[in-house]
Each structure stands twice: as C-alpha cells, then as structure tokens.
Amino acid sequence: MLASPWRARRRGSCVEASRRAWSAGRSCARLAGVALALALAVSPGVAFAQAEALLDEGKSLMKKGKVAEACPKLEESYRLSPRSATLLALAMCHEKQGKVATAWAEYIDLGAAARKEGNKRLEADAKARGAKLELSLPRLTLSVPRAAAVEGLEVTLDGAPVDGALWGQARPIDPGQHKVSASAPGRKPWEKSVSIKRGERKTVAVPALAKDASAAAQPAPAAEAPAAAAPVAAASEKGSAAAGDGAAGPGKGAAGPGKGAAGPGKGAAGPGKGAAGPGKGAAGSEKGPAAAEAGKGAAGPGKAAAGPETDASPAAPPAAEEPEPSSGSSPRHTGSFVIEAGVAGGALIGLMDSGSFGDLSAYSYSYNIPEGELIAPCDDEVCHASFDPAIGPFAGGEAFIGFAISEDLHLGARVLGGYRFGGGYFVVGGPSVSMRLGRVWLGLSGLVGPVGQQAKVTGIKGEIPSEVVHLNYGRSEVAVNAREGSLPESALVETLAFGGSVDVSLVLADLPSAGWTSGALLLSVSPTVMKGLDGWVFAAPASLGYRFY
Numbered sequence: 001m002l003a004s005p006w007r008a009r010r011r012g013s014c015v016e017a018s019r020r021a022w023s024a025g026r027s028c029a030r031l032a033g034v035a036l037a038l039a040l041a042v043s044p045g046v047a048f049a050q051a052e053a054l055l056d057e058g059k060s061l062m063k064k065g066k067v068a069e070a071c072p073k074l075e076e077s078y079r080l081s082p083r084s085a086t087l088l089a090l091a092m093c094h095e096k097q098g099k100v101a102t103a104w105a106e107y108i109d110l111g112a113a114a115r116k117e118g119n120k121r122l123e124a125d126a127k128a129r130g131a132k133l134e135l136s137l138p139r140l141t142l143s144v145p146r147a148a149a150v151e152g153l154e155v156t157l158d159g160a161p162v163d164g165a166l167w168g169q170a171r172p173i174d175p176g177q178h179k180v181s182a183s184a185p186g187r188k189p190w191e192k193s194v195s196i197k198r199g200e201r202k203t204v205a206v207p208a209l210a211k212d213a214s215a216a217a218q219p220a221p222a223a224e225a226p227a228a229a230a231p232v233a234a235a236s237e238k239g240s241a242a243a244g245d246g247a248a249g250p251g252k253g254a255a256g257p258g259k260g261a262a263g264p265g266k267g268a269a270g271p272g273k274g275a276a277g278p279g280k281g282a283a284g285s286e287k288g289p290a291a292a293e294a295g296k297g298a299a300g301p302g303k304a305a306a307g308p309e310t311d312a313s314p315a316a317p318p319a320a321e322e323p324e325p326s327s328g329s330s331p332r333h334t335g336s337f338v339i340e341a342g343v344a345g346g347a348l349i350g351l352m353d354s355g356s357f358g359d360l361s362a363y364s365y366s367y368n369i370p371e372g373e374l375i376a377p378c379d380d381e382v383c384h385a386s387f388d389p390a391i392g393p394f395a396g397g398e399a400f401i402g403f404a405i406s407e408d409l410h411l412g413a414r415v416l417g418g419y420r421f422g423g424g425y426f427v428v429g430g431p432s433v434s435m436r437l438g439r440v441w442l443g444l445s446g447l448v449g450p451v452g453q454q455a456k457v458t459g460i461k462g463e464i465p466s467e468v469v470h471l472n473y474g475r476s477e478v479a480v481n482a483r484e485g486s487l488p489e490s491a492l493v494e495t496l497a498f499g500g501s502v503d504v505s506l507v508l509a510d511l512p513s514a515g516w517t518s519g520a521l522l523l524s525v526s527p528t529v530m531k532g533l534d535g536w537v538f539a540a541p542a543s544l545g546y547r548f549y
Helices: 005-063 067-080 084-097 100-117 120-134 224-233 466-472
Strands: 139-143 154-157 170-172 176-183 190-196 201-205 267-269 337-351 364-369 372-377 383-387 390-406 409-420 424-437 440-463 477-479 490-511 519-525 528-532 535-548
Touching: 005 067, 005 084, 067 084, 084 100, 084 120, 100 120, 100 170, 139 154, 190 201, 337 409, 337 424, 337 440, 337 519, 364 440, 364 466, 364 477, 383 490, 390 424, 390 440, 390 535, 409 440, 409 490, 409 535, 424 490, 440 528, 490 535
Parallel strands: 139 201
Antiparallel strands: 139 170, 154 176, 176 190, 337 390, 337 535, 364 372, 383 440, 390 409, 409 424, 424 440, 440 477, 440 490, 490 519, 490 528, 519 535, 528 535
16 A cells, blocks of 8 residues: 555654754764863863962962961862972971971972982982981881780871881871870770970880770670560461561570561570570670570571570679770880990090100109209109100990980990000090980080000100209209110000090981880990090090990
8 A cells, every 4th residue: 555645744754853863963972072072171271270370379378477378278289280399399388387297208209209300409409308307307106015916906196097017116207296096896995195396206105905894795684584585485487576576686686676576487595505695695795685696596497485494694794894004114115224335436636745654763864953963863753754646546335324314315324445556545434414306316424534545755854853943944844864765666655534525326227116125226426525644635436336225
C-alpha cells in the first residue's frame, strides 16, 4: 500500500528536525570544548596573577613590620605559584616572626630548589641564612623509656604523631608553647605543655601511662542473670523473637543497642560457654553488658533450654590503678654527674726568662765588698739561669668531671695536660663552669699546675747582697764568670703557674638518650693564660671530646 502525501510530508519534517538537532548538538559540543580549552589556558595565568598580587602585598606588609599579616599572604602566594623568590620571602617573613625552625627548614628547601635551577648565588645565600639560624634553633627531645613503650603507644606533638624512630632525638622546633601528648589502648591519656625559648634545649620524658579502670571488664549483676535467662529458656530453635529483637544478638551484649532477647538461631546457652565470652565482660568497653561471646548466643540450635550451669559469678575486680610515674626524669640526667674526656693538641708558649737547670755549684761569680772583691760560689738560692722564649707544639688530653645543675649548666673541675715536642710539659687543672647557648658551650676555668719547657740557656746571673749594692754601681745582679763551653746549650726550666682559660665548645653531634651514653661530641678551643713564678705561659689547645651527661 502506498503512503499518503501527508505521511510523506510528515516523515520529511521529522528527518529535517533530527538533522537540525544533530547539527545543534555538534555546535554545542564545539562551544563546550572551546570553553574548556580557554578555561584550562586561562587558569594558570589567573593563579600566577593572584600569586604575584599576594607576593607584592606580603612584601609591602613586611616592610611595614606587619609580619603576622604578611606571612599568610606569602604562604598563599607560594601555594598558588611555588617559586624560589616567593619561598625566600616566606622564609624571611617566618624568621622575622620568630618561627626560626620553620624558616630554617624553608631555607634548606630554597637551597635545594636553587641547586636544581642552577642558581648558585641563591643557593649560597640560602645556605648562609640557614647556617646562621641553625645555631639558635630550639630543640625538643621526646624521650620514651622502655617501661613507657607499651603496645599501641602514640606520641603526638601539637596534635601531629611523632614516629617512633624519632623518639629520643633532638628535633628543631619553633619557640613558644607546645603540647606533648601520649595515648595507648587501655591506658589513660597523658599530656604536658612545654615552653621553649630560642636556642634552648629541652627534653620531655613520656611516663608509663596508668591503666584505665573504665576500660577493664566489670562484673555482671547477680540479680539480673536469672532474669535475662528466663525469656531465653523458652526460646525455640529460631529464638523467641525475630532477628534484631533478642536480648543478645550475635556479638552484642544483653542490652546492646538495637538488640533483643535472642538473635536468630541462638538458644539459651551454648555448650561450655559461660555468661560472658572472653573480652565481653559485664561491662565490656563500648558494647555494654555482654551476656555471651560474639557468635555464641544463649543457646545454639537444638540445645537444651538451659545448658550446663552458666558462670554467673562476677569477674575479678580490676587491678589497682598504677600510680603515674614522674615525668621529671630526663635523658640529660639533670642532677647527676657529668664526665668529659678527649684528646687535645695545640701550641705552648713559654716566656720563662729565668730559672734553674740543675747543679749550679760548679759556677762562681764576684762582686765588690768594703774589703775588696769577693768571689762567691753559686747555688740555687743566689744564682739563676736566663733563657730564651720557647715555642712548640704539644699533644695530650683533657677531662672534665662535674655535676649537671641543669641541662644547660655544668659545674665541676677541668684538667688539661700534654707533652711539648722538643722538650717540656704542662699539667694544670682547677674549678670550671660551663653553660650551653644553642649549639655552643661557653666556660671559664681556673687553672694551677707545673709547667716545664726546654729552652736555650743565655747565661747565669748571681745575686749581690743588698747591703753592698752601692759598692757595685747599684746593680743587684752580676753575670757569672762561666768558662767557654761550660754552659749547656739548652735546659729544662720549670715553674708553678697560676691562671685560667676561656673554653668554647661547638656541639658536633647531639646524642641524648635514656642510657649512659647520653651526651654530645664537642670540638673545643681553650685559650689559656698563666703567670709562673718566673715568667708567663700561654697555651692555645684544641680538643675533640665526648661529654657524658
């Protein structure tokens, strides 16, 4: 049968409409694609422009001294467009704000970024700024003794978890108030606030957490046990109620939320099961009073209404709460002895111009008396030798024994000694005090002890009695008549010297711990000045030692 003209025209109209719709869809798709491409192309530019505006605004606020307002803007600028110039401005802002640890870390990141960019000048500047800040960084050590390291222990600093590998290590931290917290399953949480200043070192010892009595199992009330068993005893193999209406649904307590008299298919008492399954005591944590172990209902299918006698006796009372240990102990062992030992070397300068070098009785000298000229024999009391200055290197050791008044103040005694190459020695010691300022220990020591030097003999002089000085042209001494070649070329001259030293030590490695090895590796210099009975002694020792404290 032929289609009517009206139907043909109608079919043509439908086809034309479909074509127009398809063409419009293609146009819309093209427009959407173009819009998406423009958006993707424009977004980086917009973010860069916003970052530039925030950078300029932050720098302007910094110049006005408004660092609290400037730093957040610089942080947002760096987030939008992470560039080295922005990171430098941000680190400088945090440094001015007093957040030295944050700024120090940013300078390190800046140096790494500059190295990748090949900008050696910026890399050197970042390293110099970071090194300057490192000397004044506060450092906090979180110590966790073995007794406190229970299973599941989590230690946090200002809410951020601290990895166990970092326990016992000094970590840079911004000055100010900080909160240290510790928690563990079945234990009472603990927290402590600590305030730390710029360049200060502090240790917080986490105590052994006390047991939490509320998390321990509680005994089930004896009067409620039969009442709970009564409706269950009449339960059929399918239980007396539909699922979700039983007294103890699978794994839930007798009054667990949303649970009824018996879970589906559960009877009065599973064989060999007591009133409470393991870990589901009468007041089990988070589950409410528990009547049966999870998956073990009041009675399994086909079991008697009342199985073997259930254990309705109350559980053992919780253990007595452990007292919380004191957190005052420190890996730095404040209040205990401090011992330092090391090797030393340097220069020893002796300006001892007079002294004795042994038996002088072989020499004689003459001077005028009223009766004429007197030839007098020498001895150690009236004659002495003169010497040239002696300078030479020495090698030896140093030691400090004292008491830790605090983590940063030690009081005790220092001993320094060594052998001078070419002949000579010194062994001096005395009271000493040292104080820690950042990574540097500064100390003062009072010293006394014998000093000897091998020096060139320039001559021997004899003493003229005071009553005849006027007969000897006012001279109090006169040269000894020594035969040529009779004087030794050099001799060991000794004296007792008194003085002191300034001790400056740089901490090369800070190694705090809870054991006896807690301490630091120090590189020290101790300029020393001492006055001898005959002359002066100067020393410039440098030492490498380990201080146990």
